[in-house]
Amino acid sequence: xxxxxxxxxxxxxxxxxxxxxxxxxxxxxxxxxxxxxxxxxxxxxxxxxxxxxxxxxxxxxxxx
Numbered sequence: 001x002x003x004x005x006x007x008x009x010x011x012x013x014x015x016x017x018x019x020x021x022x023x024x025x026x027x028x029x030x031x032x033x034x035x036x037x038x039x040x041x042x043x044x045x046x047x048x049x050x051x052x053x054x055x056x057x058x059x060x061x062x063x064x
Contacts, residue, residue, distance in 0.1 A: 027058040027062065028055040029055070031056070032055035032058065033054070034058075035050040035057070036048075038050050038054070
């Protein structure tokens, strides 16, 4: 479990660095990837719903 959380933390850190640069589409893709990983780790088999939430958060990240 610790290894999975470390991977998720690194992926989230890399994803956050992309928030200030790039287009909404690029941020949505990064958010979807992180959301999918989070969905698989925290709720087994929930990649699709995690990706949907992550993509929406990524696309709106610079608007907040």
